[in-house]
Amino acid sequence: MASRGVTPGDGYGGYRAQLVETLRRKGIRDLAVLRAVAETPRHLFVPESVRHRAYEDSALPIGGGQTISQPFVQARYLEVLALTGREKALEVGTGSGYQTALLSQLAGTVFSVERLPHLAQQARQVLEATGCRNVTVLVGDGTLGWRAFAPYDAILVAAASPSVPAPLVEQLAEGGRLVIPLGDRQAQVLTLVQRTTRGVEQSAIGDVRFVPLIGEFGFRE
Numbered sequence: 001m002a003s004r005g006v007t008p009g010d011g012y013g014g015y016r017a018q019l020v021e022t023l024r025r026k027g028i029r030d031l032a033v034l035r036a037v038a039e040t041p042r043h044l045f046v047p048e049s050v051r052h053r054a055y056e057d058s059a060l061p062i063g064g065g066q067t068i069s070q071p072f073v074q075a076r077y078l079e080v081l082a083l084t085g086r087e088k089a090l091e092v093g094t095g096s097g098y099q100t101a102l103l104s105q106l107a108g109t110v111f112s113v114e115r116l117p118h119l120a121q122q123a124r125q126v127l128e129a130t131g132c133r134n135v136t137v138l139v140g141d142g143t144l145g146w147r148a149f150a151p152y153d154a155i156l157v158a159a160a161s162p163s164v165p166a167p168l169v170e171q172l173a174e175g176g177r178l179v180i181p182l183g184d185r186q187a188q189v190l191t192l193v194q195r196t197t198r199g200v201e202q203s204a205i206g207d208v209r210f211v212p213l214i215g216e217f218g219f220r221e
Contacts, residue, residue, distance in 0.1 A: 012043055015055035022057050023075050030079040036105040037075060042068075044126050045098035064116055066211060068096045069158065073190075073208060075102075077179050080192055080205055081154045083107050088149065090171065092142035093158035093213070097123030103156065104132040111135075111149050113142040115214060143215030145171040152176060160188045160210040165217035169193065169200060181210045185219065 020038050043054035046068055050060045059067045089107040094100055094114035104110050114120040120139045127135050138146060143165040150171035157180035164180060172178050172195045181188035190205040212219040
């Protein structure tokens with residue numbers, strides 16, 4: 001698990017504390033997840049034009065038709081993964097890099113795949129500036145996973161897919177957990193996929209709405 005914090009006196013600590021309390025009121029109970037939110041400078045991962053809204057519990061645009069997800073949804077994702085700090089995790093859809101930063105504090109090593117080169121580069125820069133040393137970002141088709149470092153104890157898919165991409169199931173370690181929004185382009189159900197000794201099992205978490213997962217095993221552009 002990465003050990004780092006925000007720069008003292010950055011002026012946003014109170015806003016982060018308010019966001020943590022909002023997430024707590026909405027039902028987030030994992031103390032490690034709440035601590036990661038309290039220590040991660042979300043304002044650095046959003047465009048300056050919406051920086052004043054960085055600590056609202058709402059999704060925000062980050063350019064290229066992409067968004068940074070609602071903090072409650074991101075916290076719910078991470079809570080469902082039930083991370084202990086030792087896992088090797090794969091993230092599909094780096095986006096702004098904010099959820100990557102949260103994940104870096106909760107897992108041992110994070111590999112993140114982003115299909116849009118400009119987003120990947122921006123995320124790399126902010127992740128490095130905020131001290132995330134256990135993260136590697138790749139530009140590519142996230143529906144293919146990242147086979148070189150498989151299997152993964154945890155896989156987080158930050159975009160909606162019509163079905164669970166087969167390569168991601170193949171790259172999930174036994175006992176591993178994968179969280180993904182499944183559905184059409186308009187509405188999805190956040191779904192937990194687990195690889196057990198009995199096979200692959202799925203369970204519904206709740207309704208969500210994400211941008212589509214574009215790729216060979218997702219939606220077509």
